[in-house]
Amino acid sequence: VSEPVVYVDGRFVECSRAAVSIEDRGYQFGDGVYEVARVYDGRPFKMREHLDRLARSARAIRMDLRGLDSLERDALELLHLNGWGNRDLYIQATRGACPRSHCFPRDLEPVVVMTAREAHPYPPALRRQGVAAITLSDDRWARCYIKSISLLSNVLAKQKARDEGAFEAIYIRDGFMSEGSSTNVFIVEGDSLVTPPLTNYILPGITRATVIGLATGCGIPVAEESVSRERLLVADEVFLTGTTTEVMPVVTVDGVRIGCGAPGRTALRLFEQYMRLVTG
Numbered sequence: 001v002s003e004p005v006v007y008v009d010g011r012f013v014e015c016s017r018a019a020v021s022i023e024d025r026g027y028q029f030g031d032g033v034y035e036v037a038r039v040y041d042g043r044p045f046k047m048r049e050h051l052d053r054l055a056r057s058a059r060a061i062r063m064d065l066r067g068l069d070s071l072e073r074d075a076l077e078l079l080h081l082n083g084w085g086n087r088d089l090y091i092q093a094t095r096g097a098c099p100r101s102h103c104f105p106r107d108l109e110p111v112v113v114m115t116a117r118e119a120h121p122y123p124p125a126l127r128r129q130g131v132a133a134i135t136l137s138d139d140r141w142a143r144c145y146i147k148s149i150s151l152l153s154n155v156l157a158k159q160k161a162r163d164e165g166a167f168e169a170i171y172i173r174d175g176f177m178s179e180g181s182s183t184n185v186f187i188v189e190g191d192s193l194v195t196p197p198l199t200n201y202i203l204p205g206i207t208r209a210t211v212i213g214l215a216t217g218c219g220i221p222v223a224e225e226s227v228s229r230e231r232l233l234v235a236d237e238v239f240l241t242g243t244t245t246e247v248m249p250v251v252t253v254d255g256v257r258i259g260c261g262a263p264g265r266t267a268l269r270l271f272e273q274y275m276r277l278v279t280g
């Protein structure tokens, strides 16, 4: 089996030969932004949306990222070199390499790294059973709309979930849920979907927007409203959305059973529609 090819700062190289400077500000400060896009059967899903969000994240941290067209060309070349297929395309842009100092030089060239690892979809049985989630206090900064590579809080939150046998950790800020450690969260009440509005405290998920579109398209009302932890626990259904998570039903939150403790029909219906869209 040949080694995966990765992209580092303008070059396509075998993964084990790839290297970046230890003075890269991504390494030293977590000073960078990223995207994850899913490739289904060689077709990148919502590629433009991901690149646009990367550009917005870059602008938000005052990083001068090069044109999206050239980034897209390099991403497609990387997918080609890795034989297309089903992949998680990771694109990271750090502010660049320079001697360590909090202030950044104005003329620094961002360093772009991309990988296209083979996707490992969750076993269908997991989605049929549904997953457990925990809640925890949202201790992140106030700019969660930026897809920053500084993910310490998210890493610790996800690990806490794993340690407690759960799939995802749902952040609660001032009594209201914001999002999961790497997903957006929806609840179902009766026939309607409710998900927190786009504020600075959540990432504007591309899967979130896609699912809202799908729901609206099949006549399911969607409200973008704050959802308290209490309201989350008594929802008829709860599900997560994300690029690699797709649509994942949650059947317990903090050990409390959601609905009848099995994936809800709205979540399953939206998952089916989502899969039709990504493979269509």
Ligand code: PDD
Pocket (backbone or CB within 6 Å): 036, 154, 179, 180, 181, 182, 183, 184, 203, 204, 205, 206, 207, 208, 241, 242, 243, 244
């Ligand atoms: N996570 N919220 C957070 C904090 C996220 O990190 C992500 C994505 C989402 C969902 O966004 P989208 O639907 O655009 O993927 C919400 C990616 C997949 C990751 O870090 O691996």
